[in-house]
Amino acid sequence: MTELSRRRLLTGAGLAVGGGAVVAAGAGLLRQTEQAPRSVLAAGSDQSIAFHGSHQAGIATPVQDRLHFASFDLSTDSREDVVAMLKAWTAAAVQMTEAKEVGGGATGAELAPPDDTGEAIGLPASRLTLTVGFGPSFFDKLKLPKPEGLKELPHFPADKLDPARSGGDVCVQACADDPQVAVHAIRNMVRMGFGAASIRWSQLGFGKTSSTTPNAQTPRNLMGFKDGTNNIAATDEQKLDTHVWVGDEGPEWMRGGSYLVARRIRMHIETWDRTSLKEQEDIFGRTKREGAPYGGTREHDPVALDKLPIDSHVRLAHPDSLGGATILRRGYSFTDGSDGLGRLDAGLFFLAYQRDLEKGFIPIQRALAAKDTLNEYIQHVGSGVFACPGGVSPGSFWGAALLA
Ligand SMILES: C=CC1=C(C)c2cc3[nH]c(cc4nc(cc5[nH]c(cc1n2)c(C)c5CCC(=O)O)C(CCC(=O)O)=C4C)c(C)c3C=C
Numbered sequence: 138m139t140e141l142s143r144r145r146l147l148t149g150a151g152l153a154v155g156g157g158a159v160v161a162a163g164a165g166l167l168r169q170t171e172q173a174p175r176s177v178l179a180a181g182s183d184q185s186i187a188f189h190g191s192h193q194a195g196i197a198t199p200v201q202d203r204l205h206f207a208s209f210d211l212s213t214d215s216r217e218d219v220v221a222m223l224k225a226w227t228a229a230a231v232q233m234t235e236a237k238e239v240g241g242g243a244t245g246a247e248l249a250p251p252d253d254t255g256e257a258i259g260l261p262a263s264r265l266t267l268t269v270g271f272g273p274s275f276f277d278k279l280k281l282p283k284p285e286g287l288k289e290l291p292h293f294p295a296d297k298l299d300p301a302r303s304g305g306d307v308c309v310q311a312c313a314d315d316p317q318v319a320v321h322a323i324r325n326m327v328r329m330g331f332g333a334a335s336i337r338w339s340q341l342g343f344g345k346t347s348s349t350t351p352n353a354q355t356p357r358n359l360m361g362f363k364d365g366t367n368n369i370a371a372t373d374e375q376k377l378d379t380h381v382w383v384g385d386e387g388p389e390w391m392r393g394g395s396y397l398v399a400r401r402i403r404m405h406i407e408t409w410d411r412t413s414l415k416e417q418e419d420i421f422g423r424t425k426r427e428g429a430p431y432g433g434t435r436e437h438d439p440v441a442l443d444k445l446p447i448d449s450h451v452r453l454a455h456p457d458s459l460g461g462a463t464i465l466r467r468g469y470s471f472t473d474g475s476d477g478l479g480r481l482d483a484g485l486f487f488l489a490y491q492r493d494l495e496k497g498f499i500p501i502q503r504a505l506a507a508k509d510t511l512n513e514y515i516q517h518v519g520s521g522v523f524a525c526p527g528g529v530s531p532g533s534f535w536g537a538a539l540l541a
């Protein structure tokens with residue numbers, strides 16, 4: 138059975154409640170789907186993606202259009218407190234991914250703060266996925282054995298990393314078709330984490346810049362180029378097993394999990410917009426409109442490395458240039474206002490999953506940092522690395538096998 142079929146896709150119709158009323162269902166409350174502002178929702182928004190499975194959702198499951206990524210610092214060194222938080226987070230994640238309100242709901246006992254903050258009432262599941270990872274400092278703080286595969290990334294030339302947008306003990310990646318659903322999920326986790334963890338940095342993203350769904354139209358990044366053409370497809374189980382999922386080489390709790398690299402990459406888009414089309418295309422080694430590799434005519438034509446400029450992004454990052462190094466990309470665009478100097482603070486929030494950092498992000502970024510002609514137009518300003526455990530089974534919680 139494929140991972141996708143294991144991850145039961147529930148339709149909104151199956152979750153909707155008759156009469157438009159909010160009624161109790163199991164441990165949670167179903168959010169009304171009837172009142173959802175459908176015009177602003179992307180196709181597939183009324184679907185939910187199952188939380189439980191052998192891998193965490195949000196890695197190889199279809200990419201949603203919106204992101205809220207949050208990195209937390211622990212405010213305790215007590216394993217007990219962290220276990221309690223992860224249990225509460227897991228229970229809430231199960232409810233939120235099924236379009237249910239957290240705990241006793243947004244309108245529970247009158248004299249206590251509600252269990253759910255309420256801004257997702259009336260919104261469908263929006264294919265919400267929540268994915269958790271543990272940074273190197275998580276293991277140091279809790280005196281737990283760090284998996285061999287998890288290491289701090291080396292410094293790369295031209296990195297200008299802001300500590301306030303880097304690192305963190307625990308990360309949560311929330312992806313959904315509706316930004317309000319993703320933000321609601323993170324906000325409720327922040328609220329539940331009070332006393333055990335506090336938010337260190339976070340990033341909103343839009344317009345997925347890569348797809349894991351073959352045959353879907355490849356999305357474009359803020360430079361106007363199709364991004365994700367040569368990504369690993371969610372249906373390619375062989376590639377996922379080889380390059381994304383940790384196997385027997387990792388500790389038991391990491392099997393079926395993956396290592397995540399997050400990089401906030403600022404784009405100097407004003408300079409880019411004054412660059413000729415020819416130079417833009419030479420930088421990637423692909424055409425802008427079609428996305429075809431140089432030497433080909435269609436987007437999915439095979440990449441013939443010798444036809445691409447020697448320092449072009451695609452030639453340098455291609456697995457054949459790097460002894461097979463391969464990653465699963467899952468990034469999003471961002472624009473966070475302007476920088477006071479007449480420029481947009483815009484770019485790519487790059488997310489990459491891999492089985493082994495040394496056969497994934499590290500060698501690729503080493504090659505790109507040294508030679509990529511794209512470097513004139515970008516700067517890495519934030520960074521994080523996290524070990525994302527394998528999937529959660531019903532009744533268990535995030536990190537159970539590590540912390541129990
Ligand atoms: C270290 C890994 C990578 C970083 C960082 C990165 C940044 C980055 N990429 C683009 C735009 C494109 N990238 C494309 C391909 C591509 N990029 C990487 C890796 C990193 N990119 C890989 C492994 C590949 C695939 C190479 C291949 O197998 O052919 C493309 C081409 C289309 C595609 O295949 O996705 C574009 C466009 C930007 C703008 C950027 C930083 C801001």
Ligand SMILES: [Fe+2]
Binds near residue numbers: 450454
């Ligand atoms: Fe790239």
